[in-house]
Amino acid sequence: MPNLLSAKDIRKSYKVSNNPLKKGQLEVLHGVNFSLNAGQTLAVVGESGSGKSTLARILVGADKPDSGELFFEGKDILKKRNKFEWYKNIRMIFQDAAASLNPRATIRQSLEEPLHNGTQYTASQRRERIAEVLEMVGLRPEYAERYPHTFSGGQRQRIAIARALLLRPKVIVADEPVSALDVSVQAQIINLLLDLQDQLDLAYVFISHDLGLVQHFSNKVLVLNNGTQEEYGRVSDVFSQPKSEYTLELLNASAGYKKSIT
Amino acid sequence: MIKPMVTSQPKPSWVIFSQNKGAMIGLVVLLLILLMALIGPWIAPYDPAHQFNSKVLIPPIWDSAGDFQYFLGTDDLGRDMLSRLLYGARLSLQLTFVVVLIAALVGVMIGAAAAFINPTLRSLLMRIMDLLLSFPSLLLAIAIVAIIGPGLPNAIYAVIIVLIPQFVRITQSSISEELNKDYVMAAKLDGAKRLRLLTHHVWPNIVPALIVQLTFSFSTALLDIAALGFLGLGAQPPMAEWGTMLSESRAFIQFAPWTMTLPGLAIFMTVLSINLVGDGVRDALDPRLNR
Amino acid sequence: MSLLQVENLSVDFKTDSGIIPAVDSAKIAIKAGQVQGVIGESGSGKSVMALAIAGLLSPAATMRADLFNLDGHDLTRMSPAERQKLISSNISIIFQEPTSSLNPSLTIGYQLDETIRFHGGGTRKQRYDKAQELLSQVGIIDGKRRYKEYPHQLSGGLNQRVMIAMALACEPKLLIADEPTTALDVTVQSQILDLLLKLNEEHNMALMLITHDFSILSETTDKVYVMYGGQIVESGRTYNLLSQPYHPYTKALLDSVPHYGLHYKKGRRLFNLKGSTPSLDHLPVGCYLGPRCPYANKQCVQPPELRSLKGRKVRCHFPLLEEDN
Numbered sequence: 001m002p003n004l005l006s007a008k009d010i011r012k013s014y015k016v017s018n019n020p021l022k023k024g025q026l027e028v029l030h031g032v033n034f035s036l037n038a039g040q041t042l043a044v045v046g047e048s049g050s051g052k053s054t055l056a057r058i059l060v061g062a063d064k065p066d067s068g069e070l071f072f073e074g075k076d077i078l079k080k081r082n083k084f085e086w087y088k089n090i091r092m093i094f095q096d097a098a099a100s101l102n103p104r105a106t107i108r109q110s111l112e113e114p115l116h117n118g119t120q121y122t123a124s125q126r127r128e129r130i131a132e133v134l135e136m137v138g139l140r141p142e143y144a145e146r147y148p149h150t151f152s153g154g155q156r157q158r159i160a161i162a163r164a165l166l167l168r169p170k171v172i173v174a175d176e177p178v179s180a181l182d183v184s185v186q187a188q189i190i191n192l193l194l195d196l197q198d199q200l201d202l203a204y205v206f207i208s209h210d211l212g213l214v215q216h217f218s219n220k221v222l223v224l225n226n227g228t229q230e231e232y233g234r235v236s237d238v239f240s241q242p243k244s245e246y247t248l249e250l251l252n253a254s255a256g257y258k259k260s261i262t
Numbered sequence: 263m264i265k266p267m268v269t270s271q272p273k274p275s276w277v278i279f280s281q282n283k284g285a286m287i288g289l290v291v292l293l294l295i296l297l298m299a300l301i302g303p304w305i306a307p308y309d310p311a312h313q314f315n316s317k318v319l320i321p322p323i324w325d326s327a328g329d330f331q332y333f334l335g336t337d338d339l340g341r342d343m344l345s346r347l348l349y350g351a352r353l354s355l356q357l358t359f360v361v362v363l364i365a366a367l368v369g370v371m372i373g374a375a376a377a378f379i380n381p382t383l384r385s386l387l388m389r390i391m392d393l394l395l396s397f398p399s400l401l402l403a404i405a406i407v408a409i410i411g412p413g414l415p416n417a418i419y420a421v422i423i424v425l426i427p428q429f430v431r432i433t434q435s436s437i438s439e440e441l442n443k444d445y446v447m448a449a450k451l452d453g454a455k456r457l458r459l460l461t462h463h464v465w466p467n468i469v470p471a472l473i474v475q476l477t478f479s480f481s482t483a484l485l486d487i488a489a490l491g492f493l494g495l496g497a498q499p500p501m502a503e504w505g506t507m508l509s510e511s512r513a514f515i516q517f518a519p520w521t522m523t524l525p526g527l528a529i530f531m532t533v534l535s536i537n538l539v540g541d542g543v544r545d546a547l548d549p550r551l552n553r
Numbered sequence: 554m555s556l557l558q559v560e561n562l563s564v565d566f567k568t569d570s571g572i573i574p575a576v577d578s579a580k581i582a583i584k585a586g587q588v589q590g591v592i593g594e595s596g597s598g599k600s601v602m603a604l605a606i607a608g609l610l611s612p613a614a615t616m617r618a619d620l621f622n623l624d625g626h627d628l629t630r631m632s633p634a635e636r637q638k639l640i641s642s643n644i645s646i647i648f649q650e651p652t653s654s655l656n657p658s659l660t661i662g663y664q665l666d667e668t669i670r671f672h673g674g675g676t677r678k679q680r681y682d683k684a685q686e687l688l689s690q691v692g693i694i695d696g697k698r699r700y701k702e703y704p705h706q707l708s709g710g711l712n713q714r715v716m717i718a719m720a721l722a723c724e725p726k727l728l729i730a731d732e733p734t735t736a737l738d739v740t741v742q743s744q745i746l747d748l749l750l751k752l753n754e755e756h757n758m759a760l761m762l763i764t765h766d767f768s769i770l771s772e773t774t775d776k777v778y779v780m781y782g783g784q785i786v787e788s789g790r791t792y793n794l795l796s797q798p799y800h801p802y803t804k805a806l807l808d809s810v811p812h813y814g815l816h817y818k819k820g821r822r823l824f825n826l827k828g829s830t831p832s833l834d835h836l837p838v839g840c841y842l843g844p845r846c847p848y849a850n851k852q853c854v855q856p857p858e859l860r861s862l863k864g865r866k867v868r869c870h871f872p873l874l875e876e877d878n
Contacts, residue, residue: 117453187809187825
C-alpha cells in the first residue's frame with residue numbers, strides 16, 4: 001500500500017531578476033523528501049526564507065518544481081495532464097485568510113467556485129454542501145451572504161477551512177494558518193483542525209515556525225534551513241535527539257527565552 | 263456558534279450612494295444638464311445660428327440693460343446665448359459620451375489582452391503607451407489634428423486616440439496587480455480557468471479603478487473637445503459648441519463678460535458634477551465601505 | 554521611589570462612530586532599572602498605553618491621568634511643551650517593525666546623526682564618534698560600514714539594533730519596547746532580548762516589554778501587567794502570575810498556546826475562549842471578558858473593580874484560586 005502523499009527530491013529555483021539580460025538563479029529548495037499517510041500531520045518548520053512557503057505552493061500546484069517527483073496515492077501527479085484531479089485532493093489554507101478571499105464577493109460566491117468547477121452539483125446541491133461545510137467549521141449557513149470584511153480574523157480562517165473542505169480532499173496544506181491570529185483565537189482554530197482530522201481522516205501538511213504548536217499538532221516534522229532539508233522524522237525523535245546543529249539551535253531558541261547573560 | 267462582528271445587513275449600493283451628499287448634488291446637476299441637452303431644441307427660444315442684427319451684445323436679464331426677449335443675452339453677432347448654450351450642451355455631451363465610450367472599450371480590451379500576453383511583448387506595448395501618455399493630452403490631440411486636418415470628425419478621432427492609453431494602462435496594471443493576489447491564486451486552485459478568473463474574480467475588483475478613470479476621461483474629453491473648438495481645430499463656426507463659443511467671444515471679455523463666462527460655467531459645472539458622481543459610484547461599489 | 558508612576562491613565566479616541574476608550578484607568582509604576590512586561594492581544598490597548606506614556610499619541614486621542622510622575626517631576630502640572638521635553642529626554646520607544654520605522658531612502662548614519670543632533674548634538678566629528686559608540690553598544694561590529702548603508706541592506710535583526718541605538722541616543726531612563734521581536738525569526742529574537750537586558754543592566758535603564766507572548770516574559774521581567782479590552786485585568790510578580798494565574802483571561806493566554814518543551818499528548822484539545830477579542834467600540838456590558846469566559850455568571854454583568862489579592866491586582870469577580878487550577 002503506497003503512501004497517501006510522498007515527495008522525492010523536490011527542487012526549485014527562481015530567476016533572480018526579470019531583466020532578460022541578467023542571468024542567475026536562486027535555488028530555494030535543494031531536494032526535499034517526505035511521505036505522509038491519511039490521518040497524519042507533517043509539520044514543515046523553518047524561519048523566514050527557508051523555502052517552506054514555496055514547498056507549500058508546490059504541493060498544492062500553485063508553483064511548479066524544477067525537478068523531483070510528487071506521488072499521490074502512488075501516481076506521480078506532476079506528470080498528470082489533468083491538474084484539477086490534483087487540486088481537488090490536495091487543498092491549501094493560506095496564512096492570510098483575508099487576502100485569500102475575494103473582497104468583492106460574498107462568502108457564498110467564493111465557496112461556489114470549487115463546486116462550480118469540480119462537481120456536477122445543481123444549484124440546490126451546491127447550496128446544501130456550502131451549508132454543510134459552514135456548519136462543520138462552526139459557522140452559521142446564513143453567514144454565506146456576507147462579505148469577508150464583516151468577519152473577524154478567526155472566522156475568516158474558518159471560512160478558508162470550509163473552502164478547503166468543499167471538494168472532500170484527502171490532504172490539506174496549511175501555510176501558517178494561525179500565525180496572524182490572536183492567541184486566544186489560535187487555540188480554537190487548532191482544535192477545529194484536530195476535530196476535522198479525526199472526523200475526516202485528513203492528512204495535514206502544517207507549515208509553521210512555532211515549535212510548540214508543531215509538537216502539539218504533528219506526527220512528523222521536516223526542518224528546512226535556506227532550502228536545505230536539515231532533518232526529517234517523527235516529532236518525538238527529532239525533538240528529543242536532533243541530528244543537525246541547526247535543529248538544535250532552533251529548538252533552543254523556541255524553548256522560551258532564557259537569559260544568556262548574568 | 264459564533265456571531266459576526268457586524269450584525270447589520272450590508273446596505274444596497276444605491277443607499278450608500280444616496281447618503282453621499284456631494285454625489286447626490288452632482289447627480290442632480292448632471293441630470294439637469296442632460297435633460298437640457300435632451301430637450302434643448304424644443305425649449306430653445308430661437309435658432310442658435312440666427313443673427314438679430316439690431317440686438318448685438320445685449321447683457322443677460324439681471325443686468326439693467328437686459329432684455330426679456332434674450333434671457334441670457336446675445337453675442338457679438340446678435341445670436342441668442344441661451345439657445346446656443348442649449349444646442350451646445352447637446353453637441354458637447356453627445357460628442358464626449360461617444361468619445362469616452364469608444365476609448366474605454368478599445369483601451370480596456372487592449373489592456374486586458376496586455377495583462378495576459380508574454381512579458382516582452384507586454385513591455386513593448388506598455389512603453390508605446392507610456393510614450394503617448396508622456397505628451398500633454400491637448401498637445402497630442404493638436405498634433406494629431408495637425409496631421410489629419412482640422413474639422414469636427416478629425417478632432418473626435420484625435421481625442422479618442424489621446425484617451426485610449428490611459429485606459430490601457432489602468433486596465434493592464436490593475437489586472438496584473440490583482441493576478442498576484444492570494445484570492446486569485448485560491449480561485450485558480452479552485453479550478454477556475456483563465457477567462458473565468460478574469461470575468462468572475464478580477465473584473466469586479468478593477469471596476470472601481472475604471473470608473474474613476476472614466477470620470478477623469480470624461481472631463482478630459484469635454485475639455486479637449488472644447489479646447490480644440492477654442493483653437494479653431496474642432497467644431498467650426500457657426501456650430502454652437504461650448505469651446506467654440508468661448509473662443510469666439512474672447513475678444514469681448516472686457517465689456518461683455520457673459521459671452522465667455524456662460525459657456526465656461528457650463529463646461530465647469532458639467533465636469534464637476536461628473537467627477538462628484540464618479541466618486542460616489544466608486545465608493546458605493548466598495549463592499550468594505552458598506553457599513 | 555518610582556521612576557515612572559501613572560495612576561488612572563485613560564486614553565479616548567474620537568472617531569466618527571463615537572468615543573472609543575482605548576485605555577481605561579491604567580495604573581503603572583516602574584522603578585529605575587526595573588524590567589516590566591505588558592501582555593495582551595491586538596486591541597487590548599497595550600500599544601496605545603505605551604504611546605501615551607511616551608507622549609506620542611495622535612491628535613485624535615485625549616489622555617487623562619490623576620497622577621503622572623516621571624523622575625520626580627509632576628507632569629500633570631506642566632505645559633504640553635515642557636512635558637514633551639521631559640518625556641523625550643527620559644523615555645525612548647522602539648516598535649515591532651524596525652524596517653518600517655526607518656526611512657528607506659536615508660542612510661542609517663544620516664538617521665542616527667539626526668537623532669543625536671536632536672538630543673544635544675556637538676560637532677560633526679563628535680556626533681560621528683557618538684554614533685559609532687552607540688552602534689557598538691548595540692552589538693553592531695562593523696559600524697563604520699553600516700553607517701553608510703540603507704535600511705534595506707540590513708536584516709530585520711540589524712535594523713532593530715539600529716532602532717535601539719537611536720533610542721539610546723538620549724540616554725533614556727526608560728525604554729519601552731513594543732513587540733520588539735515579533736517580526737523577527739526565533740533565533741534572532743533571543744539575541745535582541747539579550748541586548749535589551751544587557752543595556753538594562755549596564756545603564757540601569759528601566760525596560761517596559763510589551764508583547765503577546767508569555768514565553769519571552771518569564772525570564773526577562775520582574776512584574777507583568779495583563780491587558781484586555783483597554784483595562785489591566787491582572788498584574789503581579791511574573792513568576793507568581795505565570796505559575797498561578799488568578800484571572801481567567803491570563804489562564805486562557807497561558808493555556809491556549811502549546812509551549813515547546815512541555816509534554817503534550819498529540820491531538821489534545823487546547824483550552825480556549827470562545828469568540829474573538831472584542832473591538833473597543835463594541836465592548837460588552839460589565840466584565841469585558843464575560844461573554845467569552847467559561848466561569849462567568851450573572852454577577853459578571855457588573856463591571857469588576859481591580860482589587861488586591863495576595864500581593865496581586867485582579868479585575869475579576871471570581872478569581873481562580875488554588876482549588877480551580
